[in-house]
Amino acid sequence: MRFLNITKRYGDNQVFDHFNLEVPPSTILSVVGPSGEGKTTLLQMAAGLLSPDEGFIEKEEGEQGGISYLFQEPRLLPASTVYENVELALRSSYKERNEREERTLHYLDLVGLQESLPLYPHQLSGGMRQRVAIARAFAHQCNLMLLDEPFQSLDIKLKYALVHAFIRLWEENPKTTLFVTHDPKEAILLGDAVCCLGDPKQPLLYQKIHIPRKARNIGDASLLALEADLVETLVRS
Template sequence: MAQIDVSDLTIEYKLPKSDGVFKAVDSVSLAVEKGEFVTIVGSSGCGKSTLLLAIAGLVKIAGGRISIEGRDVDGPGQDRSVVFQEPSLMPWSTVLANVRFGLQMRRWKKDDITERAMRFIKLVGLEQFSDYYPHQLSGGMRQRVNIARALAVDPTVLLMDEPFGALDAQTREIMGEELLFIWERDRKTALFVTHDIDEAILLADKVVVMGRNPGHIKDVMQIDLPRPRNGEIVDSPQFVEYRKRLRRHLHDDMAAMQLVREAV
């Protein structure tokens, strides 16, 4: 049995000032095995973030089923941690206090909290910054704190919604390699939404490609590249072939969008 099982998922939103509905995701099925790193890509508006947030239990579903280890998802749960694009840190608290807070909310033993928080702060390379406040950190460092807080509570599944989307290209590349290093330590099951093709391939065991109108899965690409990986692998012939395949999918979506605009 897959660790995450999404079956025939449909998500709808009521349209404002009307009785109509907008179908954001339609008949999506996806299986994620324990320890897999899965990335989700697609053009803007294809429902990739909506799918992730539904797995997080933060979006109500209209039909189908989501389960984790056989248990239905009907809201947020302690088995999942979410990292968003914008670091959701408490500005009045230090790095250590921010990571401790996640553990306190999960009711970890008081005597273990500081030691565990520091262990994950060290894991993301911020041990010397534990007494700093968020405004004293760069964007990449703030996102490392977010990742440390998410991992410290020992989730079954780590969900990331474009966590590096607000970073510059160089910092984004560095963060991707650092995330792989962190993930290699215990291989948490991870779902990662991104619009960056190279990032999607570099991180993933498999890439889920979503199409739009309504959101659906167009392809699931198994990524057969050796681990551990770093940025140098992007120049390999196999990586280039994966990139071409993803670009064709996204180009088809953009072409379809253009036809719709012309028809209107």
């Protein structure tokens, strides 16, 4: 997916000005930046919910299909069980009941919710509800995944447990992914590359990460250096 010469204004606020950015197929681009600098606008344009004033968004052939959008809040159906919340999202793509059941159970098992299938959202902790949302996002047939700070409101232990659950699912079925976060550590743990917004014309920082996700340790010197660069860029912007 490529954002090519994108321009977007909100009144006098110039968010993007002939801005270019690429997300290579089947990779994760982590996007950080101060509030109001275009992170959500970028996601909405990628989803087709918002059009640029100028420029266009070029998608690979496989990215033209379904989109999974993972929000800060789980947005589960309160009157449906854990199992139903995932299975219902598959009915438009998978006509065979057995196929839907197999896919639903597979992804709920991968996020550790195999014992919680008959429970309702109000019976779950916040972390469990978000795991259901993650399982649903991956179970849905799509080639483009958009994440809008899905781990923001969680305590640090739960946050990183969910980050690793997400990595486990993504490694099994890689999708072109745009991941917006305020947390530099999250950005580094998940992304194949990290981009910092803050200048309408170009990223303030763009850095590829060559360490395999499963081998990343936030105490690694090179990752600590990248985190320091991100924090410094965010503070200066």
